[in-house]
Amino acid sequence: MARRPGKHYQSARKQVEAREYQLEEAVPLLKKIKFAKFDETVEVHMRLGVDPKHADQMVRGTVVMPNGLGKLKKVLVVASGDKQKEAQDAGADFVGGEDLVNKIQSESWTDFDAMIATPDMMRSVGKLGKILGPRGLMPNPKTGTVTQNVAQAVKEVKAGKVEFRVDKTGIIHAPVGKMSFEAGKLVENAATLITAVIKAKPAVAKGKYVRSATLCSTMSPGVAIDTAPFSVKATA
Numbered sequence: 001m002a003r004r005p006g007k008h009y010q011s012a013r014k015q016v017e018a019r020e021y022q023l024e025e026a027v028p029l030l031k032k033i034k035f036a037k038f039d040e041t042v043e044v045h046m047r048l049g050v051d052p053k054h055a056d057q058m059v060r061g062t063v064v065m066p067n068g069l070g071k072l073k074k075v076l077v078v079a080s081g082d083k084q085k086e087a088q089d090a091g092a093d094f095v096g097g098e099d100l101v102n103k104i105q106s107e108s109w110t111d112f113d114a115m116i117a118t119p120d121m122m123r124s125v126g127k128l129g130k131i132l133g134p135r136g137l138m139p140n141p142k143t144g145t146v147t148q149n150v151a152q153a154v155k156e157v158k159a160g161k162v163e164f165r166v167d168k169t170g171i172i173h174a175p176v177g178k179m180s181f182e183a184g185k186l187v188e189n190a191a192t193l194i195t196a197v198i199k200a201k202p203a204v205a206k207g208k209y210v211r212s213a214t215l216c217s218t219m220s221p222g223v224a225i226d227t228a229p230f231s232v233k234a235t236a
Contacts, residue, residue, distance in 0.1 A: 008035040013221040020226040023190055026215045027183045029223055039070070040179040040218035044190050044225075046172045046197055047211040056204050058166065062143045063196040065160035067185040070178035073113040075157050076100065078121045078139075083150050087116070090151040091158055097121065104128050110135055114157045116145045136163070160189075164197060170211075172197055179217055190215060194230045 005013070012033035021029065030042065050057040076094040077087035078101060087095045094100065094112060101124045103109050108131055115132065117125045117139040125139060132138040139145040143163050147153050164174045176189040194213065201209050210231070214222035 009219070009221065011035070016221055016223055018224075020224045022229070023187055023194075023215070023225055026223040026225055027186045027190070030215060030217060030220060031179065031183060033220055034179055034217065036179075036217070036219040040220070041071075041175050042177050042179055042181070042186055042190075042215065042217050043173060043175050044193055044213065044215055045222070046194070046213045046227075048166055048170050048172065048197075048205075049208050049211050050166060050170055050202060050205050052166050052168055052170060054204075057202050059172065059197065059200050059202065060142065060163070060165040061196055061200045062156075062161055062163045063192055064156055065162060065176065065189045066192055067177065067181065067189050068160035069162070069175055069189075070181060073157055074111070075114050075116065075154050076112040077116045077150055077154065078125055079116075079118040079150055080120060083118050083148070087150045087154055090154040092116070092150075092154045098124055101125060101128065104131060110137060112137070114145065114161075115139050116147065116150055116153045116157070118148055118150060119146055122146060136165075162193065164193065164200075190225075191230065194225075194227055198227070198231055 012035055015033050048059060050059055052058055074093040077092040078097060079087055080097050084095050105128060115137050129138060144153055162174050164172050166172050174193055176193055177186050198210065210227045213225040213227045215225050216222040
């Protein structure tokens with residue numbers, strides 16, 4: 001039996017009209033209907049007109065939030081030689097080589113938010129696919145987490161780099177900040193993400209690309225967003 005939403009949630013939902021809001025309207029509304037007593041994460045969810053089963057319709061990429069995410073990410077770097085010092089100087093939380101690979105493999109240790117590796121270490125890191133893959137932690141050249149420029153990669157993750165990837169149902173879920181952010185900063189972050197997803201549209205995608213987009217917080221009901229203005233920006 002489905003659990004009935006609580007009275008605070010129902011009250012919040014009644015304040016959201018059944019229409020698409022401009023992003024500049026949606027963020028203040030989300031703040032107005034907030035009822036949780038903790039600093040919720042604000043997220044954007046986008047349903048896309050693609051079939052992720054086909055490789056040429058996979059939508060993925062990265063974007064750095066201009067105002068960060070309000071969370072300090074723990075970054076692990078697997079590298080060799082001078083690249084380890086480069087990573088340490090850039091602020092990586094964990095730095096090592098085969099020792100870290102062995103620790104993850106033997107202990108299924110994943111107490112970090114992002115993993116960066118140099119290309120020469122990927123032969124070893126590749127063994128960790130079953131552990132890292134399901135958690136979205138596997139380094140990938142397409143997202144800039146397999147690179148020789150480890151310092152830049154670390155700084156980008158620390159600054160609020162977000163990786164987005166369409167799931168098997170054709171939806172992208174991504175954080176854009178915290179409820180405590182000023183409204184203008186949340187608008188800017190959300191706009192940055194939405195524009196990046198639209199720019200990542202596969203050439204073979206036909207019909208309407210963004211079927212729907214929703215802004216919500218950890219506990220709140222969703223607020224539908226009009227993405228038409230971002231489509232214009234992305235193609236300009």
